[in-house]
Amino acid sequence: xxxxxxxxxALVMARFAIECRYYVSRVTRDLETELGPGxxxxxxxxxxxxxxxxxxxxxxxxxxxxxxxxxVNTAARMESTGHRDKIxxxxxxxxxxxxxEKGHWLSSREDRVVPKGKGEMQTYWLITESRNRRPSMYxxxxxxxxxxxxxxxxxxxRKRRDSFESQRSCESGNVxxxxxxxxxxxxxxxxxxxxxxxxxxxxxxxFNSRNAKSRLINWNxxxxxxxxxxxxxxxxxxxTDSSVSQLWFKKPSESYLDEVxxxxxxxxxxxxxxxxELTALDGVARSQLREYVGRVAAFxxxxxFHNFEHASHVTMSASKLMKRIITPTDVDFADAQExxxxxxxxxxxxxxEATFGISSDPLAQFAIVFSALIHDVDHRGVPNTTLxxxxxxVARRFSNKSVLEQNSIDVAWGLLTMPCFTELRSCIxxxxxxxIRFRQLLxxxxxxxxxxxKERSAMGKERWNxxxxxxxxxxxxxxxxxxxxxxxxxxxxxxxxxxxxxxxxWHAFIKWNEKLYHELYAAFVEGRSDSDPSDPEKxxxxxxxxxxxxxxxxxxx
Numbered sequence: 001x002x003x004x005x006x007x008x009x010a011l012v013m014a015r016f017a018i019e020c021r022y023y024v025s026r027v028t029r030d031l032e033t034e035l036g037p038g039x040x041x042x043x044x045x046x047x048x049x050x051x052x053x054x055x056x057x058x059x060x061x062x063x064x065x066x067x068x069x070x071x072v073n074t075a076a077r078m079e080s081t082g083h084r085d086k087i088x089x090x091x092x093x094x095x096x097x098x099x100x101e102k103g104h105w106l107s108s109r110e111d112r113v114v115p116k117g118k119g120e121m122q123t124y125w126l127i128t129e130s131r132n133r134r135p136s137m138y139x140x141x142x143x144x145x146x147x148x149x150x151x152x153x154x155x156x157x158r159k160r161r162d163s164f165e166s167q168r169s170c171e172s173g174n175v176x177x178x179x180x181x182x183x184x185x186x187x188x189x190x191x192x193x194x195x196x197x198x199x200x201x202x203x204x205x206x207f208n209s210r211n212a213k214s215r216l217i218n219w220n221x222x223x224x225x226x227x228x229x230x231x232x233x234x235x236x237x238x239x240t241d242s243s244v245s246q247l248w249f250k251k252p253s254e255s256y257l258d259e260v261x262x263x264x265x266x267x268x269x270x271x272x273x274x275x276x277e278l279t280a281l282d283g284v285a286r287s288q289l290r291e292y293v294g295r296v297a298a299f300x301x302x303x304x305f306h307n308f309e310h311a312s313h314v315t316m317s318a319s320k321l322m323k324r325i326i327t328p329t330d331v332d333f334a335d336a337q338e339x340x341x342x343x344x345x346x347x348x349x350x351x352x353e354a355t356f357g358i359s360s361d362p363l364a365q366f367a368i369v370f371s372a373l374i375h376d377v378d379h380r381g382v383p384n385t386t387l388x389x390x391x392x393x394v395a396r397r398f399s400n401k402s403v404l405e406q407n408s409i410d411v412a413w414g415l416l417t418m419p420c421f422t423e424l425r426s427c428i429x430x431x432x433x434x435x436i437r438f439r440q441l442l443x444x445x446x447x448x449x450x451x452x453x454k455e456r457s458a459m460g461k462e463r464w465n466x467x468x469x470x471x472x473x474x475x476x477x478x479x480x481x482x483x484x485x486x487x488x489x490x491x492x493x494x495x496x497x498x499x500x501x502x503x504x505x506w507h508a509f510i511k512w513n514e515k516l517y518h519e520l521y522a523a524f525v526e527g528r529s530d531s532d533p534s535d536p537e538k539x540x541x542x543x544x545x546x547x548x549x550x551x552x553x554x555x556x557x
Contacts, residue, residue: 010096047078077115087126230362263484266357303381317500318372371445374412
């Protein structure tokens, strides 16, 4: 109603708030594919109040029309005491909407609010069904909150235990949704043998039926493409081996742990100035990359924590960490034409030494982000120890060691070697040496995420100390020593990315901690775990211990 009087000011502002809410939702949803998972969780609170105000233009350098008075303060309180993605209005505004015959727009808030300095107030929610928020990559926080309270009654537990065996006997065969029969064959990868079964798979139905997950697939595809473009560009002018494609189909090892190496070989220094300008993959390779990410998403099971959403969060964290260590701080490559080439080469050379060769190895950079995406594929929602105790087939196949990690490698590699991904494989690796290095990086990185294996964790700490203690400075110029350092750093990156939520803001920590709780609790009520996470003493002791003995030391390293 100001500065131009308007009798319908309450109605106009209500409609404006609805439109703002809708467009904020649309903008954050669109930004989600650019900025990464969780962007669409950004929401606004809205507050409306009607009443007399003082208006005028203040003097000064920032002269502008402003409103003052108790009405403005009350409107601010309506916003601050509201809920995310909701429009809260006062009794005065509600009365004006009722006079405008829009009472059906209102829903009385059940609890009374007590704004600062205002006392107890009855407020209302503005109903916005006509402009419902479209789904995010993930379920909304409200829906997750509504479902967060599990029924812990004895009857509920009894029913879950009774139905558990029948559920497990029926859980195989759903290839499109979860592809749960991926590990039915012994020793040799079932995905390897099942390539023909997947040759008729079309992910269009999967993408269309799960629009939210489709956007997440698009984002992961875009991240991988950025790194893969650098791989292809760095290969310009180099000789390629046309017969190398057969090396992808080498029979997999009975144990991927046998292929873990102490140090992966990294490439020598090569300036980015020598790379041709390349901004995207060709259409076929890009299409195959998206198809591959879609199939990986289909293999992730619908468990609370170790799902495709978690994989995407780890991918985002790994990508950010990788960019932080390989991006020069002294030279802006966006101004390459204005900068002296010699200065740029010197900075690149310095960065090459500082990162032990990682900054000059696009394939290694791609491998770590690729590993982050697939590191938990086909995860069962229970730890390795549970599968070993139950005598699960996949545990027997991998000799009861790093079971889930080896299975994830098996599934991901089997998918990548399918006939429909020929061009994608050619983009990733063009020589025998590249295939060997890519496979070593993949296996080392994924196996490193098995932090529950005490023997392997001890070996990892020993390798870290061997690389970065005071005596290690003497062998920094040694190729083997430098390669070992680069290998250990990449393993640390994926380990940190895997638990990145513990080092991020409180909202992210609470979100993922709750998901982990539900996964552990589901295993308990199904009789697959003896530990009840709902026991506060055990839960908090476990959480504190995890921070003290893993997260904090990892962050320090």
